[in-house]
């Protein structure tokens with residue numbers, strides 16, 4: 001089978017037909033492993049996918065191309081999981097009653113009283129997502145994505161990532177007996193590349209996001225391929241059912257520390273922020289909480305900030321940053337909704353501010369990737385503008401530690 005791409009590709013090779021099973025480091029074919037992996041049990045109340053904006057209902061598929069009705073109106077809007085209403089026993093419905101898990105979730109909520117005092121808030125806690133199996137929050141999304149892949153008899157995960165999402169997908173795919181193909185940048189850090197190679201994931205190297213997404217989009221058109229991450233431009237976000245994997249963060253925060261007033265979240269295209277928003281919205285609908293916390297989305301240069309100030313949501317807002325995990329030029333409807341529906345907003349934290357914040361976290365015994373350290377710098381700004389009050393209860397999302405962050409160690413540490 002011959003595939004054609006018009007993308008400016010640096011190292012583009014389909015060594016095998018995309019329908020072929022991929023070699024596994026264990027010597028077993030992925031299909032052999034997959035045959036032993038239990039089929040996930042889909043939530044019987046999961047009725048389809050629904051537009052974030054117009055609420056139109058669509059069937060669940062392995063592709064995620066957004067809402068056609070809104071697209072015709074010129075607005076690129078993602079879909080979300082939709083469940084049958086009136087299920088009082090189900091506080092937080094998830095796509096799979098029993099899915100595919102490697103121990104993700106249930107991460108520590110670490111109280112930081114000294115930093116709270118230093119930053120002038122009543123309570124400050126860090127939700128430490130580095131404790132997930134492959135070291136980042138991405139495992140929550142990957143787990144549900146793998147469950148969907150198994151449910152729909154997909155044989156290969158495909159995604160665009162040069163960092164934590166790639167490592168997460170490679171691990172989970174390997175464990176589930178799925179193939180994994182990753183579209184990366186040229187400069188993928190060696191620590192990530194080595195892990196992908198060891199887990200039998202195939203790497204394809206591209207010059208920019210548009211090319212990576214074109215590759216993933218092309219792959220996603222083949223039977224058996226499941227695109228975990230965004231592949232559209234304008235960007236939509238990752239696979240809708242997979243994003244549901246972030247919802248339990250809301251429940252864990254409330255259970256372990258009570259309802260926060262504010263949550264500070266590093267953001268690229270907003271999968272995590274929207275998932276947290278959706279989780280709190282479920283808790284609100286179930287009567288478990290009385291209000292939504294405000295979500296503050298931290299970005300390394302102005303993107304969402306510009307959209308909130310009147311810029312086009314589908315515009316391009318390029319910039320350079322060492323905050324590796326939150327780079328990119330796009331804004332999504334997902335992240336716009338997470339910020340606006342909760343009364344929160346966007347905060348720009350540049351690299352020097354993030355490094356200064358990381359020095360404080362390091363001194364407090366917390367290892368943070370640079371964009372996650374940026375959350376502490378965002379808190380400083382939000383206190384100075386009084387968007388966060390002195391009596392507030394704040395949670396910072398620590399998306400990953402510094403251990404595999406290419407910007408670590410900081411020059412001055």
Ligand SMILES: [Zn+2]
Pocket residue numbers: 051052053054055056067068069070071077
């Ligand atoms: Zn729509």
